[in-house]
Amino acid sequence: MTAPAPAPSPEATTAPRVRRREWLHILTGAARTPRGMAGSGLVLLVVLLAVTGPFFAAYSPLQFVTTPGAPPSSKFPLGSDILGRDVLSRVLDGGWQLLLMATAAMLIGIVLGTAAGIAAAQLRGWRDGVIMRTVDVILAFPQLVFALLLVSILGPTRWLLVVAVGLSHAPQVARVIRAAALDVSERDFVKAVEITGVRQSKVMSGEILPNLLTPLMVEAGLRLTYSIVIMTGLSFIGFGLQPPAPNWGYMINENRIILTTNPWAVVAPAILIAVLAVGLNTFTDAIARVALGIERAEKLIAEASGTGSVAEIPA
């Protein structure tokens, strides 16, 4: 005798969930919350300015156009900097490189940190010990100091700077991801795959990694913010991008002497950095809330599945 095939459950036919692109689902969900709207608005504003800015700049950012430290005028809306270059043009041109480098550094940090964190959580034993103690040693240095140390060893080339900042993120990411991965690696579906005798690397990439989406997205947002702050910080103390190329961090440093004659040369880049950092942080917060909300709902459903009721969770 064969039992009849069960009818598809009602939730299956009526509530398809976007799973393949869940990160997108979370992003759009976050962007719809008031918090996310504010955050993404601020970020988009600065990114748009940084990306399209170079095309609108009236002067070359390197050209000496007027007297140094000139206050704003109709010709130079934000005045001139310490060497007599147009501040507006330098501000418009000084962001895109920073954004690109910060993103690259974030990616390096996330990839390395995630690999280390998952490996530590899944492999356990001495490998966990080695990875996490290394992380502890690096974490003993403040991140900026560690990045500075690396830059001074590697030299202030653009890509070495990216690598240095990325490396300084990795231990922090590893910490967070290990904690999240420990939780996942204990779940039965990981065990169910392990008893088919697959390689650990496959368990880590196929079973654990996809279930770390939420912490990964939050970490990515946070690390991007930190990348920007650290990079501008490094530029400020002269370890970042080398002059004369315009960049927001170094602009604050070089123009601080003319703060009294043309404050805009310092304030404009500072405002942009602050708005970007605040916007990113706010949006990350929105992501965390939305993703956690989804996760909590999933958990609630799983818990209710025993004897409570799935159906009673109001949609």
Place this chain on the structure above:
Amino acid sequence: MTVTTAPARLVVEGLTVAAVGSGATIIEDVSVRVAAGEVLGVVGESGSGKTTLGLAMVGHARRGLEIAAGSVCLDGTDLFSLSPAELRKLRGAAMAYVPQDPSSAINPSLRVGGQLKEILAAHGRQGAEADARLQEVLAEVGLDSRHGILSVYPHQLSGGQQQRVAIAMAFACRPGLIVLDEPTTGLDVTTQRTVLETVARMCASYGVAAVYVSHDVVVVGELSNRVAVVYSGRVVETGATADVFGAPAHPYTQGLLRAVPSPERSGRLVGMEGVPPRPGQRPPGCGFAPRCPLVIERCTVAMPELVPTDRTGQLARCVLVETGQAHTRGALASASGQDLAGPAESGAAPVLQVTGLDAFYGQRQVLFGIHLAVPQETCVAIVGESGSGKTTLARCIAGLHTSWTGEVRYGGRPLTPGIRRRPKDVLRGIQYVFQNPYASLNPRRTVGGLVAQPVENLAGRRHGRHDDKKILDALRSAALSVEVVNRYPDQLSGGERQRVAIARTLAVSPTLLVCDEVTSSLDVSVQAAVVELLRRLQRQHGLAMVFITHNIALIRSIAQQVVVMHDGQIVESGTVADVLDHPRADYTRQLLDDVPKFSAAITGASDA
């Protein structure tokens, strides 16, 4: 059984609870009444709305829900007309609620004594009077206050003791109404028995109107005087317990009863496929119509009325009852009396042979000298309470628990403790089905991907093509429609998920299936369907099976041999018929005695 004529203490009239915003009704037009000293059983599957109903009876609607219509009157007072402050005054004093999970009802950082005093103080009992009541109520729930129970913290108590404290809290102020929501789910049968006896005694001696909400038909049958069977938010059948369970008129009640396993009866369990419709997505006609084996066209058109059956006081909401065609054949009498005959004893070597197995958690030994043989094409059930070590044994066999000594032979070859050093054909041959299908399926993989995984890993198949015949065959064998192949686990019901977990093991054609409490997180009706599936698969594929369960009532429906475990040791083993009919060990006898059973009154009524 007498139909109660005493005036009703609790009167629920036309109660409708709906979600705020969407307006989807969770429960709809429910009317029940409970008299003093009476226990009303509310029975239903997950998602039937029974918990919402239970909470509404104490004047509470969960966040996101609201009382859309109807009234709940306790001793003549309409609870929903009261202010929050007035309602608070009644709670604890005039009415009480015992939730499913006792640990959620008790403050973990308050000692038991402080906990109880808090309630008494809130309702104006202090000093010597409160102390006297404290002693009294503790004695009533069978906790001895002399053993310092008042000064311990909740985590120092066992689950059963915690539940008794929760019941003591509920009874402390002698309420007129008490609602118990699955208070024994999660307790083992022995503890369940004492808790149920406590509840029954307390209700009888104080004239409390009690409502007992549960998915467990047998427990309700044992405890209650009257029952209301709830489905899809409506009462589909109600009446005296003996009538409703003895001569069920509604096909849903009949289905629930057929799904109940029993240590006395054996044979096939008949499950009900599908899940109750979700609020807001309920069909226009009878909510049960999509799952009903007796469905006719009229069922899908309009909701039938709750009409009297041929027994006094029994009402049912079914077209067949309206038209007088209800077949009230006793569901209990339908079970066959035959045992599931095992395969002919052969001299062949057992598939699995466990010899002198000791297992440890750190320094602590949890299994002591386990001997076990699983012959070919035979299902061996391992029965025991929580903490008996039965799951550890299963995990040792599967290679998930590595800290053990002794010998486990599979097909004559000794097995290493860990998975890593086991050859692929052993990993393929021994397949494991996990307890909780909500945890054992990766939520980020489709059903097809999940079933394909062991095939890829063990049979070396290439990635990507999930429509492979092997996978579809496995899904079909597990009685799943092939359409589920592209779904994600969260789009499936609990029963369907467990079928996917079973299909995953079938896809690699194992010889030994280890099933660890595979039905304990499922509804009884779904449990029956899954057990029946496993029984059929075991036959068809000639599988050897180790079936771990805490439910001794189940094993006659699936196993040929049984091993009873207690405190990490085997106390008895043999064929199912031998052990269940002539238990030798006291522990086995106790387990059998503690299984809730339908009383003679109910089984007798089915012959009428």
